[in-house]
Amino acid sequence: xxxxxxxxxxxxxxxxxxxxxxxxxxxxxxxxxxxxxxxxxxxxxxxxxxxxxxxxxxxxxxxxxxxxxxxxxxxxxxxxxxxxxxxxxxxxxxxxxxxxxxxxxxxxxxxxxxxxxxxxxxxxxxxxxxxxxxxxxxxxxxxxxxxxxxxxxxxxxxxxxxxxxx
Amino acid sequence: xxxxxxxxxxxxxxxxxxxxxxxxxxxxxxxxxxxxxxxxxxxxxxxxxxxxxxxxxxxxxxxxxxxxxxxxxxxxxxxxxxxxxxxxxxxxxxxxxxxxxxxxxxxxxxxxxxxxxxxxxxxxxxxxxxxxxxxxxxxxxxxxxxxxxxxxxxxxxxxxxxxxxxxxxxxxxxxxxxxxxxxxxxxxxxxxxxxxxxxxxxxxxxxxxxxxxxxxxxxxxxxxxxxxxxxxxxxxxxxxxxxxxxxxxxxxxxxxxxxxxxxxxxxxxxxxxxxxxxxxxxxxxxxxxxxxxxxxxxxxxxxxxxxxxxxxxxxxxxxxxxxxxxxxxxxxxxxxxxxxxxxxxxxxxxxxxxxxxxxxxxxxxxxxxxxxxxxxxxxxxxxxxxxxxxxxxxxx
Amino acid sequence: xxxxxxxxxxxxxxxxxxxxxxxxxxxxxxxxxxxxxxxxxxxxxxxxxxxxxxxxxxxxxxxxxxxxxxxxxxxxxxxxxxxxxxxxxxxxxxxxxxxxxxxxxxxxxxxxxxxxxxxxxxxxxxxxxxxxxxxxxxxxxxxxxxxxxxxxxxxxxxxxxxxxxxxxxxxxxxxxxxxxxxxxxxxxxxxxxxxxxxxxxxxxxxxxxx
Numbered sequence: 001x002x003x004x005x006x007x008x009x010x011x012x013x014x015x016x017x018x019x020x021x022x023x024x025x026x027x028x029x030x031x032x033x034x035x036x037x038x039x040x041x042x043x044x045x046x047x048x049x050x051x052x053x054x055x056x057x058x059x060x061x062x063x064x065x066x067x068x069x070x071x072x073x074x075x076x077x078x079x080x081x082x083x084x085x086x087x088x089x090x091x092x093x094x095x096x097x098x099x100x101x102x103x104x105x106x107x108x109x110x111x112x113x114x115x116x117x118x119x120x121x122x123x124x125x126x127x128x129x130x131x132x133x134x135x136x137x138x139x140x141x142x143x144x145x146x147x148x149x150x151x152x153x154x155x156x157x158x159x160x161x162x163x164x165x166x
Numbered sequence: 167x168x169x170x171x172x173x174x175x176x177x178x179x180x181x182x183x184x185x186x187x188x189x190x191x192x193x194x195x196x197x198x199x200x201x202x203x204x205x206x207x208x209x210x211x212x213x214x215x216x217x218x219x220x221x222x223x224x225x226x227x228x229x230x231x232x233x234x235x236x237x238x239x240x241x242x243x244x245x246x247x248x249x250x251x252x253x254x255x256x257x258x259x260x261x262x263x264x265x266x267x268x269x270x271x272x273x274x275x276x277x278x279x280x281x282x283x284x285x286x287x288x289x290x291x292x293x294x295x296x297x298x299x300x301x302x303x304x305x306x307x308x309x310x311x312x313x314x315x316x317x318x319x320x321x322x323x324x325x326x327x328x329x330x331x332x333x334x335x336x337x338x339x340x341x342x343x344x345x346x347x348x349x350x351x352x353x354x355x356x357x358x359x360x361x362x363x364x365x366x367x368x369x370x371x372x373x374x375x376x377x378x379x380x381x382x383x384x385x386x387x388x389x390x391x392x393x394x395x396x397x398x399x400x401x402x403x404x405x406x407x408x409x410x411x412x413x414x415x416x417x418x419x420x421x422x423x424x425x426x427x428x429x430x431x432x433x434x435x436x437x438x439x440x441x442x443x444x445x446x447x448x449x450x451x452x453x454x455x456x457x458x459x460x461x462x463x464x465x466x467x468x469x470x471x472x473x474x475x476x477x478x479x480x481x482x483x484x485x486x487x488x489x490x491x492x493x494x495x496x497x498x499x500x501x502x503x504x505x506x507x508x509x510x511x512x513x514x515x516x517x518x519x520x521x522x523x524x525x526x527x528x529x530x531x532x533x534x535x536x537x538x539x540x541x542x543x544x545x546x547x548x549x550x551x552x553x554x555x556x557x558x559x560x561x562x
Numbered sequence: 563x564x565x566x567x568x569x570x571x572x573x574x575x576x577x578x579x580x581x582x583x584x585x586x587x588x589x590x591x592x593x594x595x596x597x598x599x600x601x602x603x604x605x606x607x608x609x610x611x612x613x614x615x616x617x618x619x620x621x622x623x624x625x626x627x628x629x630x631x632x633x634x635x636x637x638x639x640x641x642x643x644x645x646x647x648x649x650x651x652x653x654x655x656x657x658x659x660x661x662x663x664x665x666x667x668x669x670x671x672x673x674x675x676x677x678x679x680x681x682x683x684x685x686x687x688x689x690x691x692x693x694x695x696x697x698x699x700x701x702x703x704x705x706x707x708x709x710x711x712x713x714x715x716x717x718x719x720x721x722x723x724x725x726x727x728x729x730x731x732x733x734x735x736x737x738x739x740x741x742x743x744x745x746x747x748x749x750x751x752x753x754x755x756x757x758x759x760x761x762x763x764x765x766x767x768x769x770x771x772x
Contacts, residue, residue: 024266026269026322027269030269030315030319033315040308049299049300049301049304049305050301050304053301053304053305053307053308054304054308056308056309056311056312057304057307057308057311060308060311060312060315061307061308061310061311061312061314061315061344062311062341064315065314065315065318065337065341068315068318068322069334069337072322072330072334124300125300125301125304125360125361126359126360226579229578229579229582229583230575230578230579230582231578232578232581232582232588232589232590233582233589233590233591234589234591234593237593484572484575484576484579485572487575487579488568488571488572488574488575489568489571504564540564541563543564544563544564544565545563545564547564548564
């Protein structure tokens with residue numbers, strides 16, 4: 001088990017690193033999907049089927065495709081001649097470090113907050129569904145509203161462009 | 167009694183065969199070995215079916231056009247796929263000079279692997295499923311979504327305008343139709359209360375008198391099946407939704423720059439996609455491996471499953487022989503302005519069906535809502551010429 | 563209603579599908595090597611050279627005038643003239659081709675060589691099964707391969723060949739009449755000359771006679 005875990009973890013990390021370090025942006029996007037797939041496998045390794053498959057369905061099936069589309073539609077996917085570092089790399093570094101610190105803090109804190117469990121709890125899809133429409137129905141609705149607003153916004157942006165072209 | 171036991175043995179013959187083969191091994195290896203045998207069976211059976219389908223398709227299309235179709239290689243031309251296979255194996259494997267060699271190489275592999283994975287959760291017969299997952303349906307769709315990426319990889323890495331156009335069309339189309347595909351399956355999940363495909367089949371494997379409880383025989387199920395069939399046709403890039411590989415405009419679409427065995431792999435992936443989506447359709451709406459009439463259960467369950475899959479394949483071929491290709495804007499309008507709203511309405515109706523309880527009232531109400539909506543939406547859409555007769559914006 | 567047209571179309575193809583198994587005359591397929599459609603009278607593939615009589619070399623109508631070689635748009639004809647002469651169909655002495663090659667991998671079947679030939683020597687063939695595994699030598703036809711008898715020409719294009727034969731016969735009779743007239747004229751001229759000579763020198767023969 002632990003060997004498989006390390007293998008998948010190495011794959012995920014390699015994918016993530018390649019996504020940051022490769023020069024060709026499309027290659028970066030593809031490497032990112034490797035990282036997503038690794039994460040999905042990690043979820044599956046923890047017996048969290050729903051999370052794992054949702055990860056593949058949403059991140060590989062939709063987000064990665066979206067990223068790739070965005071790259072293709074906005075600018076050339078050719079390799080950049082100058083380095084991959086942008087001019088504002090320092091600001092980026094600070095933000096990334098900040099996010100990482102917050103996440104790390106949250107993870108470390110939660111270890112104390114939750115009771116220690118020897119085995120992962122068995123969560124079926126039904127449980128997840130019940131939790132989503134029961135206890136967490138308000139966050140779910142808020143997210144749904146947000147996404148609807150975003151979709152309408154996207155449609156309006158597209159419509160505007162069409163009218164201007166006429 | 168003897169006849170019944172023979173029928174049960176035939177029904178379970180592959181399971182028994184697997185168990186018999188596995189019992190030679192030490193106990194520790196047995197679960198692993200039985201999974202391997204299942205994988206071998208899938209990898210052997212479905213490509214074989216693919217070979218048969220190619221020749222049936224060409225002969226069937228020929229008959230629809232009053233031709234004979236291939237009839238030279240072997241008896242009635244049935245060895246044609248062997249000749250095709252040898253041809254594609256001996257062809258030169260050309261990689262374009264400007265292509266991204268690594269991605270170009272990986273694309274067909276990712277496609278075939280992802281498509282094969284989908285078969286893992288399909289119950290092809292009673293007790294005949296490779297992995298009985300709690301979230302089997304989700305797994306199936308996750309694998310289906312991964313094929314989009316391979317299509318993009320193939321199109322992008324070829325550095326060819328036809329390839330990239332084909333890939334863009336394919337990905338746009340697959341994303342658009344994946345939404346109704348998922349939502350129409352959700353209707354089934356709402357009634358069954360499970361994402362497990364074996365449980366979905368078990369829920370339909372009941373009979374009132376001699377008639378089965380297949381979901382396609384309910385108003386919401388029939389509507390969901392129609393939407394599922396439309397979305398599945400688009401998802402597998404079959405006519406009339408074959409824009410991504412429209413021969414007359416894009417050579418071969420995203421796999422234009424592939425030759426030899428890699429081309430064959432794309433072809434295989436496409437047909438396997440057809441089989442798996444047909445199998446899923448049969449599982450969700452036509453009771454999977456269950457017999458159409460209760461007394462026909464003496465015939466082995468796996469025969470019923472494959473019969474249903476082949477019937478679906480015949481409909482695919484039939485549509486290919488009949489319908490012309492859509493235009494890209496018609497395709498998108500159809501997905502977002504007709505299929506998706508109708509699927510959402512069907513979800514509502516399914517909920518209504520669920521909570522109206524037994525009785526004839528829900529049949530009348532659900533049928534009336536769905537039929538009324540279909541006629542209304544169809545009529546307004548036809549009037550607005552959204553997907554009615556073609557109108558030529560630039561040629562007038 | 564939406565979908566009506568699709569159902570109508572599907573029924574149509576279904577009718578074709580079922581019908582093709584029931585009635586054989588629905589099927590348009592001709593299973594080629596075993597079954598053949600006779601070629602149309604005006605079918606044309608590649609040119610051939612016509613010869614009269616039994617021997618192809620002696621009877622070749624071509625006089626190596628090289629008009630076809632010059633007119634050929636893709637330049638697929640190659641002709642070498644002979645040094646000596648042989649009689650043509652009217653008996654006139656003509657040069658003949660010692661080499662006449664057509665590269666049928668280049669020929670585009672335009673029939674211009676046939677149109678320009680003043681001697682009815684080159685015509686279009688209907689033979690189309692010319693596939694070979696030797697793409698250079700196998701597709702370069704020399705004059706022996708190209709030579710086909712006039713009877714063969716009659717068999718593939720009967721009407722056209724009859725017309726050509728009539729024209730040639732007319733030409734031949736005209737030529738014979740001309741030759742006869744020329745011969746008569748020559749004879750008359752010879753006679754006149756003789757008479758003239760006799761008149762100019764009456765004493766010589768007389769002297770000779772004496």
